[in-house]
Amino acid sequence: xxxxIKAEFRKFFTTRLWWGxxxxxxxxxxxxxxxxxxxxxxxxVMGEGRPGLPTTDAELARTTFTSxxxxxxxxxxAIGVMTVGAEYRHKTITATFLAEPKxxxxxxxxxxxxxxxxxxxxxxxxxxxxxxxxxxxxSRGHEPFADATIWRTLALSLLVLGLWSLIGLGVGILIPNxxxxxxxxxxxxxxxxxxxxxxLPLSDVGAAIAPYLPSQATNATLDVQxxxxxxPVANQLTWWGGALVLTGYAVVMALIGTVRTVxxxxx
Numbered sequence: 001x002x003x004x005i006k007a008e009f010r011k012f013f014t015t016r017l018w019w020g021x022x023x024x025x026x027x028x029x030x031x032x033x034x035x036x037x038x039x040x041x042x043x044x045v046m047g048e049g050r051p052g053l054p055t056t057d058a059e060l061a062r063t064t065f066t067s068x069x070x071x072x073x074x075x076x077x078a079i080g081v082m083t084v085g086a087e088y089r090h091k092t093i094t095a096t097f098l099a100e101p102k103x104x105x106x107x108x109x110x111x112x113x114x115x116x117x118x119x120x121x122x123x124x125x126x127x128x129x130x131x132x133x134x135x136x137x138x139s140r141g142h143e144p145f146a147d148a149t150i151w152r153t154l155a156l157s158l159l160v161l162g163l164w165s166l167i168g169l170g171v172g173i174l175i176p177n178x179x180x181x182x183x184x185x186x187x188x189x190x191x192x193x194x195x196x197x198x199x200l201p202l203s204d205v206g207a208a209i210a211p212y213l214p215s216q217a218t219n220a221t222l223d224v225q226x227x228x229x230x231x232p233v234a235n236q237l238t239w240w241g242g243a244l245v246l247t248g249y250a251v252v253m254a255l256i257g258t259v260r261t262v263x264x265x266x267x
Contacts, residue, residue: 005112007109008106012083012113018117026127032071037137058149061146072125077171077186080171080172084173084261085182089178153239156221159243160218166250169254189215200213211245220238221243222239
């Protein structure tokens, strides 16, 4: 098992993908934190009582510090897809399973890799966003660390990115064509599913379903207000409820991918 894990880490860190993604996620975290901090402290937004906008320093800090997570989880989702998709594309998956005949061991190693990589990218993104956001908030008279819930949100951000990478792993296995898998995964996660989540609260039945969508569960985990076309989602999950739902998606996708990989004919 340890050899399989080392092999997966070696595959990942000997390509240019890892540092390219690292630069992107750090830049996105810093830029979006600066944008949200400046926007919400501009004097024309904060305190106006508009639905879904932060009204306290704690809410402002959580929103600012996690503003880059939406981009971050798309990048880790893409990494999850490419972790196995690249092997199918470049025909290295056969060599991988010849080196380690137990496919379940290979999939377990990939799962560990993605959780670690997701946490690593999450930490880098949070360092950039917190440093940038806290500086701007402090300079404008706001307390960047108003209560302990902020630290909980920062810790859960690491979990969120790791779980989204596992969702990507499942997608990459279910759709062996890497390009198609990337387009479908990013398109659904970034465009289709958020739109559905915003529309569903307009009906009573939809309002009961919306909180269990992946993006809505992500916002709930981070304790950030979900907003639809009808205003803030009234029945948003608790932070731990959102974490459980998102974990469920990741576990199901990873298990489906593992079962399919173990049983399918690769060559």
